[in-house]
Amino acid sequence: GVEPGADQLFSMYIRSVFGPGNSGFDRIRLHSSSSVPIELVSFREGSEAQLRTGTGRDLWPGPLELERLEDGSVELAFPAPVTGGRPLYQARFRTRVFLSGTTFGAELKRATRPEIVQAVSAGDAGSLAASQSLVVVADVENFPLLDRVRLVPQVFTPNGDAINDQAEIRFTIYRLIRARQIEVGIYDLSGRKVRELSLHRENPSGDHSVVWDGRDDAGALVRPGTYLARVAFAADVGAGKTQAASLVGVVY
Template sequence: MARNRESLDVVVDLRFPTRDLKWIAIRPLDPERDWEIAELEVYGEGFVTRTTYRTPIMDFGREVAWSKIRWQGEVPEGTQLLLRTRTGNTPQPNIYRVIGPTGTLEVSTLDDYLTQLGRRRWNDVELGYDLENWSPWSAPYEFVAGLRQVESPADLWQDGTPVLSPSPARYFQLEAILFASGPAAPRIDNMSLLFSEDPVAQEVIGEIWPIATQSFAAETFTYVVRPVLRASDLGFDRLEIFTQISVERVHSVLIDGEEISDRFPPEIQDDRLIVSFDRLVGPRDNEKRIEVVFDAKVLRFGADFRSWVYDSAEPELKQQVAPGNATFRFSGDVVSVRTPMGGGLISSVQATPATFTPNGDGVNDHVAIAYELRDLESLRQIRLRIYDLSGRLVRQIATSTGSGSFAQTWNGRDEEGALVPPGMYLYQLDWDTDKGREVANGAVGVAY
């Protein structure tokens, strides 16, 4: 950044354009000459590029069922904030091993581990992770989904997002990774947790089959849930399966082999499927399997079909279903599905209707440009641009979204809000990927 071979100044003040730095080194150009630095001060601007904060491990005194998490904060444009959680049933997620009297590594305490490190006996210690009692870090939470909605009463918990880490569990920890950009940085002001001290079940295990698809067309899946119920558990009468996009068809819902969909029609929502049934509670319903067969598309590799069970009287208190061996019929023991790799991120682009009439009569006043996005693990900005046949930009609409089925609408008006003349118009969907910019084009007609 700077070089000076003949400096006779007592105080040297160097300034240079702002940039991201991790290390600053000062070295002599002529090591044979005597030189001395009394003080060195370095001043920066903006924020640290990356910062990691972990809460202390929170002890709730007993196993509880985690339901929802929410926060307040801000993520300015150009910055990023990753939030993830883990849960466990021992005070520490780490396993400390030191060389014992037999000359082999034995489980020990943190104090013994640190003592050996202090003696620089690196080969006499080993640090491991306790996967038997602690979950791995969860997938990152979607920041917007967990934002506190200040207009709704806090105690009703109409906001927040489901906790991704398994429960019941006694210990909880949150990690925030903040990525700043120049003068802007994300922040998180506070965090709240919703949990129940009385789980609906001791354990709920689920799995899906098949665990791989050969195309992005709709596939028939079987989802099996096996609850472990004790006399003290509250029980539940709802199963909610997160499908990411709308389920196309439900073939059957079985409880312990009995079809119940005629008495309890399943509820298909935009991104999930909710199944109702008679309340399962106590030892009499222990291990009664819930089996749901449905058709759905999978648009992201390794998509998780997470699910929760809950009591319809307290729908805000949901207990997550843990992946595992829910039935011996299938060998997957997971709730994630693999899809083909490669290809474009967008498909099934279609404008409906092909010609619309924005004359305010309530019939065909808008055109919906529908599309499917796949293999997106984070939000991406999708831009819809409308051009006339001369190539002039008429309207631009942008939205941020992840994998799934979506539609953007155009009301036949330009950027100033005026109705466009009748005729053919070109639309363009574009988005940025890790490999560059991708584009999808089409045409739509405007008539009066």
């Protein structure tokens, strides 16, 4: 297993096999079942012996172009289509795991035929991989669904001078596998909500950050004082809400 929430290095091996009529590919997208971004470290091509000894040909950094997508995945663009042979690729990347079973995957595409996506299947790409599975396992059962809510900074001054003008609400979610509405709100100490900051996440497990600019829902700056930042969501259909909160101070 892997350590939940810790930044870790993973390797994925991809071998292309071309059947009759296959037009090849010039894009490879690497993705996971989590919303946590994938940070590509290297992408190489070579034989098993070359990749084992680190002497494979560097494609990134190198001739391939890298695009980081909004869903946390990355896409590599080849300068020319790959249309034959049995090339073996090694993708090394860093990310964090917040689910008991996180699935990594890859898709091959051709820019001139974007409607055709070839999903990479788990299997025996070579003897280099410790496992032929695309799923990594982490023991997250002892982790809370919602880690503590943190305010950075805990006191801020939204006076428009571009210094300490915003507060960032940070929190971490573990073990959720379906899309959720995550309620984020700012309340005064009487319990009245002054700002709605809720968000929807298709893959809610992972780190989250929401910025508050010190204004209420009408766009006016709130009065100086202490406020409560509250995060809540339904753990399962029909179940009660999981919630946590933290104080934040506004001064002028």
